[in-house]
Amino acid sequence: MNYRHSYHAGNFADVLKHAVLARIIAYLKRKDPAFRVIDTHAGIGIYDLSSTEAQKTGEWRDGVGRVISAKLSPELREFLAPWLEAVATLNPDGGIRTYPGSPKLTRMLLRKQDRLTAIELHADDARQLRRVFEGDYQVRVIELDGWLALGGHLPPKEKRGLVLVDPPFEVDGEYDRMIDGLARATRRFPGGSYMLWHPIKADSPLAGFDKKLIALGRPRTLTVRMLTRDNMTAPGLNGSGLVIINPPFTLEAELKVALPELARLLSQSPGGTGAGSEVRILVGEA
DSSP, X not given: OOOOGGGTTTSHHHHHHHHHHHHHHHHHTXXXXXXXXXXXXXXXXXXXXXXXXXXXXXXXXXXXXXXXXSOOOHHHHHHHHHHHHHHHHHOXXXXXXXEEXXXXXXXXXXXXXXXXXXXXXXXXXXXXXXXXXXXXXXXXXXXXXXXXXXXXXXXXTTXXXXXXXXOOOOSTTHHXXXXXXXXXXXXXXXXXXXXXXXXXXXXXXXXXXXXXXXXXXXXXXXXXXXXXXXXXXXOSOOEEEXXXXXXXXXXXXXXXXXXXXXXXXXXXXXXXXXXXXXXXXXXXXX
């Protein structure tokens, strides 16, 4: 297991993933009853962008670094607002040195009645995560294979919430694990919302993945894809994708407005060549 998110924190994939995560949590807060967020591949919680790892790749400069220094349209700024406010809170002197991973971002957005379960398999990362949330009664950190949480930790006692699945894609079979995990999880917690992240590379099996999602047949299945360069010719990570089950009712329309501008802003190619986005309902209402 070689993957460490410290090298990639705050990159363009994090921007999309965390902006949408923050937006979904903002919608959950519109109703008074408590909810729980279950983060199955939580990482270490907070990332130092001045660290050797982050400076070695510099990926954050073309991700969150671009966003905070750009002139955004009112529509995109409103869409990004919950995420941008959390980032700004961690960097009170301006600029960007500290970046919140998904568990820290989630915790910053919760109300007093809401809860977070943060699950991390790697022992060292789980220890760091516990230190981040030491003494915080609203957060439970568990050292566990996150895929197992899609069975044993559902449904949450709050009966409302979001399950975030963000695996590192460092071993084969992650797309099939997503399908299997969704099948199990949505049987146990059909009323919950789910957000799953996946990379977009030239060899990503996206067409087959979509067919399996359609065959799974879970109502209100939304796919979100953002390309930052030409996926047919460029090697490496060319884009970022999300699968969202039971999204907020307004999220599809908001993404269709915000995502094209965000893709252009985060383009990794000269002149924005190959940048683009797609927001599509794979399975509609029951």
